[in-house]
Amino acid sequence: MSDVVVNEIETYLPALRRYAWALMRNRYDADDLVHDCVARALDKLHTRREDADMRAWLFTIMHNLFISQHRRRKARPETELLDDTHDHAARSEPSQEDRLHWRDMLRALERLPEEQRTVVLLVSVEDLSYAETASVLGVPIGTVMSRLARGRERLRQFTDSDVRPQLRRVK
């Protein structure tokens, strides 16, 4: 365990927490998942190929942990979707409008089937390439592309009808 590698892992913590949050949908389970992922990664460092991309490797570990440990758990009820334990006071406040929009965004994300949600997140939030996403999820690139297309289209429909019903009426 060289310090260089540990430092590198540290730089990906925000990304890991973001992805874990989107998978678990509450802060405590998400941070447990991040903890397990980092511990597993450090424990298995010797099995990692030298040239393997660290970020994609970490996401792969997290995804596998999520599948093996957490998938069977029932999804949390929708009321827990937004993490109200969060302390907003210390930071500059986003506008109320932004916040409502984000809330709707997360609700829509919640309604996606898990296989589409993971692809949308890895590609459009975590900026993984399609090939990296395929390798993290252990599926062919073609599957990634079709899940991405279906996931995005659904998100667009959910948010169009949920967020801007008035626009729909105008159409």
Added chain:
Amino acid sequence: MDPISEDDLHAFVDDQLTAERREHVVRHLREHPDDSARVSSYIALRGALRAALAEQVDGPIPSRLNPHVIAHQIRSRRTIWSAAAAVVLAFGLGGGGGWYLRASITPKPSSMAMLLQEAVANHIVYTADRRRPTELGPDQRDDLARWVSNRMNRQVAPPDLSSAGYKYLGGRLAATNSGPAGMFMYQNEHNIRLTIFVRPVGIDGNAPIEHVGSGVLDGFGWVSKGIGYSVVAAVPSDELQKVAEEVQRLVEPRA
């Protein structure tokens, strides 16, 4: 040139196209307002998703997720297990093993080194015990102090180390070649366990605090009015030294 596919539109949104292909997509979008509207809303979704998730995990990262902390825990767990395995192996091999053990852990039998060896041996055995690391728990602190003090014929008590970030877990009476000893166990917020090991050293004097490496775990020891104290934990020695000095300050008899 291949016709523009659905995949191309997504790769455009995710900026994963070659410059050349990108130009073709831009031209296609100019000519197909429906696709153009769809791509625009995908790009907007992408931005909104990022903002919404960033908001959720904003704020300081809990220290338990710090990879340096986790790496340290893994290292100390490995050290303890390999040490415990070595002890088991040595005892398990009977006579020959006993000889080997004596040869390997008693290179110079100064009383301080001896105390630290006993402290480390007990530390390894009891801190690794997840179910019952202590004989008397934190709610029986006074009972333990009385028990250990009676057996050693000296007044000792587990100090409160909460100021140093260690919570008291309890303790036990321990056996050594030099008679009964007391062991007090603590744990910090990273679940790293620390033990204070204490017994009379047979001379009624004082010895200043010193760092003793046992080859497995390091510790600090000193003698105060004929009672030998040691502090052992799998933490960096500068950190351990601060705790040891705090223990020394707390157990020092008031003048």
